[in-house]
Amino acid sequence: MNVLMFGAGPLGSLKAARLHEAGHDVSLLARGQRLEQLKEHGVVIHEEGTDEAEVAHVDVVASFEPDDDYDLVLVVMGEQQAVQILDTLAENEHVPTFLFMGNNVSGPGEMVRALGSERVMLGFPYPGGKRDGHVVRVLPINEDESYTVPIGEVDGTIRSRTREVAAVLADMRGYDVEIRTDMDEWLKYHVALLMSGLVPALYAAETSMKQLGETRDLLVLSVRATKEALRGLRDAGYSPSPPVVRGFEYVPEPICVWAIGWLMRNEYAKVSVEGHARDGRDEMTYLFDELCVIIDQSDVDTDAIDRLAPYYDPDTPPYPDGKRDISMNWGGLVAPALGVGTLALAFRHLRSRASADSAAERESRGVQYEVVGPEDATAVVFTHGFALDRETWREQVATLSESYRVLSWNLPGCGKSAESSDPVRFDVASRRLLDALDDEGIDRAVLVGQSMGSLLSQYIASHYPDRVRALVHVGGFPLHEGFSRPMIELMGLHARALKFMPERALYDVFGRLVARTPEARQYVKQTSARTGKENMVSLERGLLEDIEEGIPELTDVPQLVVVGEHEYFPLRKKAKEWSERLPNSVYTTVPDAGHIANHDAPTEFNEMLISFLETLDQSTSE
Numbered sequence: 201m202n203v204l205m206f207g208a209g210p211l212g213s214l215k216a217a218r219l220h221e222a223g224h225d226v227s228l229l230a231r232g233q234r235l236e237q238l239k240e241h242g243v244v245i246h247e248e249g250t251d252e253a254e255v256a257h258v259d260v261v262a263s264f265e266p267d268d269d270y271d272l273v274l275v276v277m278g279e280q281q282a283v284q285i286l287d288t289l290a291e292n293e294h295v296p297t298f299l300f301m302g303n304n305v306s307g308p309g310e311m312v313r314a315l316g317s318e319r320v321m322l323g324f325p326y327p328g329g330k331r332d333g334h335v336v337r338v339l340p341i342n343e344d345e346s347y348t349v350p351i352g353e354v355d356g357t358i359r360s361r362t363r364e365v366a367a368v369l370a371d372m373r374g375y376d377v378e379i380r381t382d383m384d385e386w387l388k389y390h391v392a393l394l395m396s397g398l399v400p401a402l403y404a405a406e407t408s409m410k411q412l413g414e415t416r417d418l419l420v421l422s423v424r425a426t427k428e429a430l431r432g433l434r435d436a437g438y439s440p441s442p443p444v445v446r447g448f449e450y451v452p453e454p455i456c457v458w459a460i461g462w463l464m465r466n467e468y469a470k471v472s473v474e475g476h477a478r479d480g481r482d483e484m485t486y487l488f489d490e491l492c493v494i495i496d497q498s499d500v501d502t503d504a505i506d507r508l509a510p511y512y513d514p515d516t517p518p519y520p521d522g523k524r525d526i527s528m529n530w531g532g533l534v535a536p537a538l539g540v541g542t543l544a545l546a547f548r549h550l551r552s553r554a555s556a557d558s559a560a561e562r563e564s565r566g567v568q569y570e571v572v573g574p575e576d577a578t579a580v581v582f583t584h585g586f587a588l589d590r591e592t593w594r595e596q597v598a599t600l601s602e603s604y605r606v607l608s609w610n611l612p613g614c615g616k617s618a619e620s621s622d623p624v625r626f627d628v629a630s631r632r633l634l635d636a637l638d639d640e641g642i643d644r645a646v647l648v649g650q651s652m653g654s655l656l657s658q659y660i661a662s663h664y665p666d667r668v669r670a671l672v673h674v675g676g677f678p679l680h681e682g683f684s685r686p687m688i689e690l691m692g693l694h695a696r697a698l699k700f701m702p703e704r705a706l707y708d709v710f711g712r713l714v715a716r717t718p719e720a721r722q723y724v725k726q727t728s729a730r731t732g733k734e735n736m737v738s739l740e741r742g743l744l745e746d747i748e749e750g751i752p753e754l755t756d757v758p759q760l761v762v763v764g765e766h767e768y769f770p771l772r773k774k775a776k777e778w779s780e781r782l783p784n785s786v787y788t789t790v791p792d793a794g795h796i797a798n799h800d801a802p803t804e805f806n807e808m809l810i811s812f813l814e815t816l817d818q819s820t821s822e
Contacts, residue, residue, distance in 0.1 A: 201225065201368050204261075204270040204295075206285070208234050210336045211301070211325040212276035217243045217256035218372035227259045227270075235262055237334035244335045253335060266291040272299065272365060276325055279304040280486040286314035299351065299365060301325045303483070305391040305490045307384050308354040321365060322383040323351035324390065326375075330478075346376045352383035356730075357616060358568070381591065381616055385441040388494070392433055393445065395488045397425030398460070399477055400508035404519040407478045413464030416457065416524040423456040424504035424529075432495030432502070437722040443595035443802070450803060453529045485512045567632045568617050569609035571640055573601040578669075578817060579645035581633070582608040583653030585675065585796060587710065587731040587739065588724065589615025592650065595802035596809065604813070607640065609633060611653075613735045615727045623739040626659040626746045633660070634667060646813065648672040650796055651714075652743060655679045662751035670758040670816055672809060675714075675795040677771060678778040680751050698737045706733055716766055716794035723799065758819075759785040760812040764793030764800060771795075786812065 201224050205216040208230035216228040230238050243256040264273075273295050275282055282300055289298060298315055300308070301323040311320045326347040327339040349369055353362055358379055366377040380386055401422035405412035412418055427449050430440070440446035448456070477484060488509070495502060510516045570590065580600060582593040590608035600606050610616055612632065613623030624632075633656075637645065646669050649657035654676025661668040662679075677683075698706065711725035728736065761779040763772050779787035788808050793800035 202269070202271045203227070203368070204229060204264065204268070204273045205258075205276060206264060206273055206289075207276035207281075207302075208238065209277065210331055210338060212274070213238075213243045213336045214245060214338055215274060215276060215301075215325060215372065216258045217245055217254070218375065219368070220256050220258045221373060222371035224368065224371065227261045229261050229264060231262060235260060241334045246332075246335050246337050247340045248337060250340070264288055264292065267294070268292055269294045271295075272297050272368065275300045276302060278302040278480070278483045278487070279306060279490070280483050283310050286310060290314045295319070297321060297361060297365060299323055301349075301351075303391055303487050304384075304387045305395075305487050305494070307388075312354060317354050320354050321351060321362070322354060322387065323349060323369075324387065325349060346374055348376045348378050350378045350380045350383065350386055352380040352386075354384070356381040357619070380441075382439065382441045385438050388433055388438055388491075389430070389441050389445050391487050391491055392429035393426060393448075395484060395491055396429030396505055397422035397508060399484050400425070400488070400511045402477050403481075403514075404508065404511040404516075405521070406518045409464045411521055413461045415519060415522055416461070417526045418519055418523075419457045419461050419464075420453065420526045420528055421504045421508055422460065423453055425502075425508050428500055428502050428505050429491065429495060432498045432500040434719050435498035435500050436494050437718055438494075439594075439719050439723055441594075443598040446595065446802070457528060481512070481514065488512055567609055567612065567621075567636050569607055569636050570597070571605070571607045572597065573603070573605040575605060575641070577603060577605045578813065579605045579607065579637075579642045580813070581637070581642075581645045581647050582606070583633075583647065583649040583656055584608075584611065584614070585649075585651035585653050585714070586743070587614055587728040587736050588650075588796075589617065589727055589730070591615070591727065592723065592796060592799050593648075596648070596798060596806060599802075599806045600810070600813075605640075605642065607636070607642070607645070609636060611656075613731070613739060615730050618731045618735050623735055623742055625742050626656055629656055630660045630663065634664060637667070643667070644669045646670045646672065646816070648674070648809070649676060650674040650798060651676060655743075655746065658751060658755060659746070661755040661757060662753075665755070665757075668755075668757055670760075670812075671755065672760045672762065672812065673775070674762045674798050674805070675764065675767060675771065675775075676761065677774050678754070678781075679747065680754050682747060682750065682774070682778075685748070698733065698740065701733075703729075703733050706736070714795040716764070716792070716800045720794075720796060720799040724796070754782055756783045758816055760808070761785055761787045762797055762805065762808060763787075763789055764795060764797035765789050765791050766794045767797070768795070 203219055203224050203226050205212050205226060205228045208228055213228065216226050220226045228238065228243070238260045243258055244253050246253040275298055279302065282302060296319060298319055299321040300311055302325070304322065308320055308322055326349055330337050351366060351369065353359065358381065362379055366379050369375060370377045401418040402409065402412050404418055405415055430445065430449050434440065582590065582596060584590055584592045589610045593608045597606050597608050611629055612621035644667055647657035647660060649655070649672070651674070654673040657671050658679040661671055707725045707729045710728050711721040715721040715724045759782055761775055763775045776787055779785045790797035790801050790804050790808070798805045
């Protein structure tokens with residue numbers, strides 16, 4: 201592929217060298233002194249901890265012209281710099297794809313306005329680095345522990361173009377690529393994790409990681425500011441991405457302070473964090489200011505952020521070295537092991553190292569799914585509810601994938617699979633799921649279904665009992681004698697009413713009906729809009745027919761029936777009665793949650809789910 205690397209800093213230079221090494225036709229755009237350095241020395245890369253440097257002689261260009269014809273342009277620079285070159289990029293109408301790779305908190309709006317949504321992609325380059333003269337110094341890169349580069353379309357879809365670009369980047373030695381459907385949110389949370397607390401605290405410590413690690417007050421403020429920023433983004437309607445970052449909010453402050461202090465004193469990632477903070481203060485300040493614009497729209501208190509903000513100004517005197525006057529907050533303490541585990545996952549996200557069992561986006565006979573986790577572990581399959589998609593299970597997938605083989609999928613005609621397939625009945629959907637399980641070598645699985653997903657799980661357990669180990673229902677009700685004929689006819693009136701409801705109102709009302717938290721409601725609203733009104737009508741009609749046909753008898757596998765505390769009373773009552781009729785069932789309620797309890801209260805739901813799975817594994821082993 202013919203690729204232009206627009207940005208000759210540490211990350212752009214590194215990516216250009218790796219793509220050149222992989223055999224792609226790469227040009228690296230540079231100007232001024234950097235252009236002369238590259239012409240004289242080539243791209244010189246020194247990995248920390250090694251004695252030798254590698255040199256790549258990449259074609260160097262000094263400009264990007266309107267008639268230049270590249271297959272792909274990688275814009276490897278932060279948001280502040282990227283928006284300044286949009287006019288130059290827009291003059292060229294030949295390039296089909298511009299992949300912007302760098303810190304971005306404001307979103308892709310300006311890129312899309314200048315270039316059109318069909319030409320814009322978002323991503324983030326790993327690992328960090330710094331320039332030392334003509335030498336680029338970066339963290340170690342090897343094939344055993346690859347860095348995972350996230351990329352995605354601005355509208356969250358996955359197209360053939362998305363996979364083609366991912367395949368190109370995956371050619372780089374030492375790199376894996378993750379296609380994400382939420383890159384805008386991912387980038388916002390990445391900025392929040394760094395710019396709200398860690399970076400200004402580092403500036404307060406005279407840009408010395410060691411000094412920061414030895415100044416407990418700054419560590420405390422850094423932790424508090426980060427948690428404020430995460431809460432602010434959630435309150436503003438942005439879902440945590442990746443879901444594990446939400447766990448940081450619940451880790452006790454002393455554990456966070458100890459862990460970050462230890463990392464700073466050991467000068468973890470000195471090249472990427474300390475070097476980038478020192479060399480990119482203007483960019484860091486810009487990102488922090490843009491982040492604050494979003495957080496200021498929320499109702500979250502920002503005391504710690506406000507106390508650290510002045511340190512973005514280089515004229516602010518440094519914080520007293522080693523000061524320990526601020527008392528740590530021990531409130532909301534959870535189990536230390538849980539806290540350490542969550543923090544470890546968060547740090548692994550910051551490093552973005554990919555494991556051998558990293559998630560894989562796959563497709564089987566038109567079904568889009570993701571599978572992750574140890575291949576020899578208990579298999580758990582997540583099926584979403586009406587008009588939603590597998591993203592509703594993000595926090596469950598992130599939590600369970602360490603110990604279980606987890607598969608989450610999109611029902612045909614729903615959410616991000618709406619454009620590629622039409623809604624289908626249970627007989628077709630179940631067969632397509634089983635085909636995907638066959639492709640992955642999964643014989644039996646625990647099926648976890650939310651609402652409509654619960655009904656489909658019951659259908660599969662009834663018709664293919666040898667494939668089901670247990671069932672977990674979230675906001676579900678029985679497919680066997682669940683509703684009377686008059687009730688089903690009454691529900692049919694709702695399907696007909698959908699046709700006459702304005703689309704915008706439909707998605708907003710649907711979000712308010714099934715979700716309780718602002719974040720969950722925003723997710724439901726966006727995803728049902730992707731499903732579309734026409735698909736929702738077709739889906740509900742088919743669903744009513746499946747409910748009317750039902751299944752001949754109750755399933756007798758172990759089952760967990762979960763309802764939200766604020767689930768609608770008729771459904772909550774029916775779920776409890778159903779659980780009492782089941783031969784081997786546990787009934788439980790999730791506090792402060794609605795119909796999609798797993799999304800409203802993921803931490804509480806995960807604890808219930810894991811407890812059930814552990815009990816299931818124990819009973820099997822005995």
